[in-house]
Amino acid sequence: MTDPMASANLNATAALAGPKSAAGPWRLCVAPMMDWTDRHCRFFHRLLAPSARLYTEMLHAQAVLHGQREQLLGFDGREHPLALQLGGSEPSLLAAAARIGVDRGYDEINLNCGCPSDRVQAGRFGACLMREPALVGDCVAAMRAAVAVPVTVKCRIGVDQQDPYADLHRFVATVRAAGCSVFIVHARKAWLSGLSPKENRDVPPLNYARVFSLRQEFPDLTLVLNGGLDRVDSVRAALTEVDGVMLGRAAYHDPWLLAELQQVLFGAGSPDRRNSALLGMREYIERHLAAGGQLAQVTRHVLGLHQGRPGA
Numbered sequence: 436m437t438d439p440m441a442s443a444n445l446n447a448t449a450a451l452a453g454p455k456s457a458a459g460p461w462r463l464c465v466a467p468m469m470d471w472t473d474r475h476c477r478f479f480h481r482l483l484a485p486s487a488r489l490y491t492e493m494l495h496a497q498a499v500l501h502g503q504r505e506q507l508l509g510f511d512g513r514e515h516p517l518a519l520q521l522g523g524s525e526p527s528l529l530a531a532a533a534r535i536g537v538d539r540g541y542d543e544i545n546l547n548c549g550c551p552s553d554r555v556q557a558g559r560f561g562a563c564l565m566r567e568p569a570l571v572g573d574c575v576a577a578m579r580a581a582v583a584v585p586v587t588v589k590c591r592i593g594v595d596q597q598d599p600y601a602d603l604h605r606f607v608a609t610v611r612a613a614g615c616s617v618f619i620v621h622a623r624k625a626w627l628s629g630l631s632p633k634e635n636r637d638v639p640p641l642n643y644a645r646v647f648s649l650r651q652e653f654p655d656l657t658l659v660l661n662g663g664l665d666r667v668d669s670v671r672a673a674l675t676e677v678d679g680v681m682l683g684r685a686a687y688h689d690p691w692l693l694a695e696l697q698q699v700l701f702g703a704g705s706p707d708r709r710n711s712a713l714l715g716m717r718e719y720i721e722r723h724l725a726a727g728g729q730l731a732q733v734t735r736h737v738l739g740l741h742q743g744r745p746g747a
Contacts, residue, residue, distance in 0.1 A: 461657055464659060468683055469492050469493060471736075472490060473736075479716060480686065480690065483690055483712055491517070499521070499535055520589070521533065521547065522561060523546075523560050525574075526577035529574050530578050551594075552632045562591055563627060566594065572609045600645065607656070620649070622646045641662055647676040657679070659678060665685035666692075690737070709741060716737065
């Protein structure tokens with residue numbers, strides 16, 4: 436649920452600030468979400484928002500190197516622009532995984548520095564990497580040397596007792612020096628002990644102002660705001676301060692929000708084409724079934740399309 440104070444701050448900022456520059460590649464993004472943003476979900480989201488940038492679920496570099504690549508990395512060509520999110524902390528392995536991703540056709544490689552789960556911490560990747568900006572810089576530099584597509588970072592504003600000003604500034608400055616120019620920032624701290632991953636998505640308060648201040652500190656960067664954005668007005672307000680927004684659970688549970696944002700931000704799409712979106716899935720589902728897939732693997736992602744409407 437959106438923090439009421441954060442929403443009030445967004446609206447006040449929108450009233451005072453002028454519009455941002457023309458839409459860039461990261462203006463509207465759909466977050467990587469484990470067990471949710473698989474290839475079927477992404478295809479559905481692409482029908483609703485042709486201009487959105489889509490992200491895979493996080494894949495560990497070792498899985499990319501040694502796993503079933505078609506199963507892990509396969510996607511429909513209509514999903515572009517599409518980013519591969521990697522987890523890991525070994526520069527050479529991440530570089531090798533990034534090369535594989537680009538060879539498979541991905542448009543961006545994103546490094547996860549925001550996931551707070553115990554399993555991720557045990558593997559020394561995800562949000563705990565915010566304590567090691569130099570290592571993240573080495574990972575980014577290795578991947579940038581290996582691929583020609585953008586290498587980006589998704590992070591929090593800090594972890595545990597970190598100072599969200601000094602420590603976040605140090606993290607961004609260090610990783611920027613390694614060549615990263617796009618940061619997707621979840622505007623909450625991650626508490627690596629005491630809170631579950633679910634609680635880490637809701638309990639730590641949103642701090643949009645901290646993300647907005649990065650614009651003054653690093654005017655050359657592309658900054659994307661993530662966290663608590665669940666309405667058209669909150670997205671439009673955020674875009675007066677940053678270059679892009681990333682929606683997560685709101686886009687999944689109420690996917691029609693993506694279609695509304697497509698129309699508002701890019702001037703494309705019809706006011707109400709929900710059933711058209713469902714019909715657009717028919718050929719995709721038929722091909723999936725013909726290849727031996729199960730119907731529920733696709734249809735579980737469309738259940739929120741009529742959320743809140745009579746007869747849903």
